[in-house]
Amino acid sequence: MRFETLRMQIEDFQSSSTIKVKDAGNETRIRILKKILKLFGDVPDCRVQGRTVYPLGEVILMLFLATLAGSESCLSTQDFWMSNAKLYRRLFGKETIPSHDTFRRVLSIIRAEELNALLVSVLHNSDTAIRKALKLPTPPKRIVSVDGKQLRGTGRKAETGQEIKDLQVLNIYEQDTETCLFSEAIESKTNEIPHAQKLLARMNLKDTVVTFDAMHMQTRTIGIIAESKGDYIGGLKGNQGKAAEFARTLFTEENKQKLKGIDGCYHMTSEISHNQLEQRSFYLYPLTQSEKKGLFSEWKKVFSVVCMAKTMRHNITGKETEEIRYYLTSLKDIGDAAHCIRSHWMIENSLHWNLDTTFREDDMALSDRNAALNQSILNKACLSLYKKMSDLMGGTQKISKKRLRKIFGWNFNDAMSQALTLMDPATFAKSVEIIPRKTT
Structure with a gap:
């Protein structure tokens, strides 16, 4: 892989x-x-x-x-x-x-x-040592995920009872080594966008896929990634009205059935997790040249729109729930796109969740x-x-x-x-x- x-x-x-x-x-x-x-x-x-x-x-x-x-x-x-x-x-x-x-x-x-850069350097040295000792190759592609975390309990002003907003921290997380490359304080959730753009502009993103949620689906962010020769996959929601509406009208049941029959446009995974069967169907629609020059003309390096249809069936109650998400990406392989979509949740499940449960960050005094x-x-x-x-x-x-x-x-x-x-x-x-x- x-x-x-x-x-x-x-x-x-x-x-x-x-x-x-x-x-x-x-x-x-x-x-x-x-x-x-x-x-x-x-x-x-x-x-x-x-x-x-x-x-x-x-x-x-x-x-x-x-x-x-x-x-x-x-x-x-x-x-x-x-x-x-x-x-x-x-x-x-x-x-x-x-x-x-x-x-x-x-x-x-x-x-x-400065503290973060020092610790990341020490951790990357250990990654290199492990690969060298076990003779493990460096993967040809890596995934970097962007997401913010709220530090609950920090919404207090020193030496007073005045309440202020909890501190928000923007994290850029490398999936390969499970290391947080950057952690930067931001004043509010919406300020994630310029901070992420600043940090991504400092990185070498060649052979890297950047994953992010719909908040960061910005033409400038995409431009920064493309200029650094990186790839991207990010969520499409209401903040990108025309592009999101295009995706919603595109992935009808009829069109999804057609994509199933086209090589490289369909991928399916299933697993049992949290006592329920989870099945995910991924559909990739390659944009035409006219669509790239029209509605998506401002999105550099864009190649396709992806739909993920997720069905969950509880093993005990039999209750079924469905979820549909849309993504815009520069990736051309549906298997790669599906893997990157699933991997993005690692920043939430592997990083943020562990910080809350293992380190009890919400109780930080x-x-x-x-x-x-x-x-x-x-x-x-x-x-x-x-x-x-x-x-x-x-x-x-x-x-x-x-x-x-x-x-x-x-x-x-x-x-x-x-x-x-x-x-x-x-x-x-x-x-x-x-x-x-x-x-x-």
Whole structure:
């Protein structure tokens, strides 16, 4: 498959081999931590020099490790290091542990884009190390999804009872490595559009399909993707009145039956999920030259309109529900289009849902909006590491992210050893052991 993700490749690899990662040992753990600490030192410190006790990079590493171990507040970060005083002294060479106010102040002053870029770089190094050790190819095409998330609980003004709107965060999520490439604060849901355009314009989108909901179906957004030699597939709803109406009138039952008989214009999937049978029928209509030059003349690189007809039948009650969605895309293959449509929901199910259930972001007790954004960035980096650990070390029995987070809290040193091994390519290459499965 052209869109085969790292997780899919690891699952396929584990069908014939068992992956074991040796314990890094105390000395290796400290060496990797100090190596990561050096990277964190690259984050600019805007505090008054000469009046700080704790270097910025050290505080960031403290926050990152505490988040890995289950910390959900600055107070619990302080508690974590008080419970791990021996590691603290050995790693940072200090006796006094920062207060929760120090952690909160640091979170509020870090530039979010710099912290995110640093963590993404570390995570991508681990992806490269995994592929190299297991001899897995880089997929020829990747999927990047754009969507926003509301941080409930942030709608408070510091030191007052005044209520303000919850912080909205725009995320750009890479499906292959399950890493959030960008996280940017926005004031309202509608402000997603210009922020997404700015971020997409900074990216190299060659051999990339960008997926998004109907809000981002804008001619300028499409133009940015096309100019970067990328592809796209996005929802068509009422905000694109004429194009959406064209799709609704196009996909009649008669026309859908005709498309079924045309090679490359029909694709169907079925699965049992949430105790119901879900069947999806995808229809692709290639636009004619006159349609491209007419109604769709402003949409660069446009090729087709896609209809997804979804039928759900509950296994117990027998209740049936139907759903129809329309999409505009530059893709020419119905199988690719169907895969990208399904994959787009990963940003909601795999990223946003896990942030709410595993990290309890809706209960985040940070009224400072920059601090809340930076804590969310730390959460996403930790989630990405959990996923890699689950894929590699869970074998055929996957370990849930929520369970992994508890394991970190209960047995931090051993769990941290595995996480650190993933974060250092040289150590991972030496520590990974591949054992072929016996065939019967």
